[in-house]
Amino acid sequence: MDLEHKAIERLQEAARLSEFYYQAPLLLTYSGGKDSEVCLELCRRARVPFEAIHNLTTADAPETIYHVKKTFRRLELEGIRCEILSPVYKGRPVSMWTLIPLKRVPPTRRMRYCCAVAKEGSNRNRCVVLGVRKYESTARADSGVAELPGQNRGSKVLFDFDNGDERIIAPCQMKATIKIHPIVDWSDCDVWQFLQDAQIQVNPCYAMGFRRVGCVGCPMAGKNRYAEFRQWPKFENLYRKAFGRMVDARRLIGKDGPWQNADEVFRWWMEDKNLDGQLDIFGGEVGGDA
Numbered sequence: 001m002d003l004e005h006k007a008i009e010r011l012q013e014a015a016r017l018s019e020f021y022y023q024a025p026l027l028l029t030y031s032g033g034k035d036s037e038v039c040l041e042l043c044r045r046a047r048v049p050f051e052a053i054h055n056l057t058t059a060d061a062p063e064t065i066y067h068v069k070k071t072f073r074r075l076e077l078e079g080i081r082c083e084i085l086s087p088v089y090k091g092r093p094v095s096m097w098t099l100i101p102l103k104r105v106p107p108t109r110r111m112r113y114c115c116a117v118a119k120e121g122s123n124r125n126r127c128v129v130l131g132v133r134k135y136e137s138t139a140r141a142d143s144g145v146a147e148l149p150g151q152n153r154g155s156k157v158l159f160d161f162d163n164g165d166e167r168i169i170a171p172c173q174m175k176a177t178i179k180i181h182p183i184v185d186w187s188d189c190d191v192w193q194f195l196q197d198a199q200i201q202v203n204p205c206y207a208m209g210f211r212r213v214g215c216v217g218c219p220m221a222g223k224n225r226y227a228e229f230r231q232w233p234k235f236e237n238l239y240r241k242a243f244g245r246m247v248d249a250r251r252l253i254g255k256d257g258p259w260q261n262a263d264e265v266f267r268w269w270m271e272d273k274n275l276d277g278q279l280d281i282f283g284g285e286v287g288g289d290a
């Protein structure tokens, strides 16, 4: 069976579970990136009922927001319910720029608290469709077609969805969040080939030369952030200001260092000293929680 048919079968089976146990359609998390674009087209081809959400991070490139809004307008005309969700932390609306001083550390590869707040915080107890792929990164290499998220990566439960794993029924009966990854085994090449064959208009950031179209300045983008800040300089300013407020917030609780000002934080952060083993600068600190 080819990849497309396999993915469609997964979605159709997930839609049956969703309808039977949740009495609700599948919930597609659409980021505006290529993988969620493929999932959107597959949901259509599978002819399953679905709704779509987009989680705003407030650091999204303007082109991404525009692309999401355009896609959602088109979907709504087709009768598909769409929603754009703003980030909330501890019951209060936040942005990347207010979250950084609240957390009192910059977001890093190892401390992606912004994703936890903006993207994972909106998880609902539904069958949620995501464009996660094993080949994206080593962190995602252990992803399955269907997952029950745990408190951390190590405690998540993977189901052998393609082979009718009956254990998946229990969390569905409890109406827990079940993550469905229909293209988990697709390569980059499979994704681009599918989008090209389907003649889908992708996020314009790809044509601008960016391989990731998530947040501007995402620590996962490493050195590519220099190019992002050249393209969208206002975001550099926003990070610098947030880092300045973060240094002040640290001082208020008696943490006078390791940085003295926003510029020092920015330089440390851009030099990507976020790799494993280099966070000792915090002495094991994992972020505040005002």
Ligand code: SF4
Residues within 6 Å of the ligand: 057, 059, 107, 112, 113, 114, 115, 116, 118, 214, 215, 217, 218, 219, 220
């Ligand atoms: S900056 Fe990166 S880690 Fe943070 S919300 Fe955006 S994509 Fe997630």
